[in-house]
Amino acid sequence: MSEQTNAEYFRMRATDERQRAQRANDSRAAGAHAEMAERYDELANSFEASQPKIFVLG
Numbered sequence: 001m002s003e004q005t006n007a008e009y010f011r012m013r014a015t016d017e018r019q020r021a022q023r024a025n026d027s028r029a030a031g032a033h034a035e036m037a038e039r040y041d042e043l044a045n046s047f048e049a050s051q052p053k054i055f056v057l058g
Contacts, residue, residue, distance in 0.1 A: 002037040006046035007044045007048045007049040008044075010040045011044045013036075013040040014037045014041045017034070017036040021037065
């Protein structure tokens, strides 16, 4: 799995966890899902930061 694919995967998981937080009937469960979403976002950010930047001069 490439780093970009990892970042996309973790963004997808963060979105899923936010949706689960919104649907949760219990505030503790909602909080847990929201926290997981934040952690997935942090992982995605980490993979995105490690991607080499390509600049095109024109």
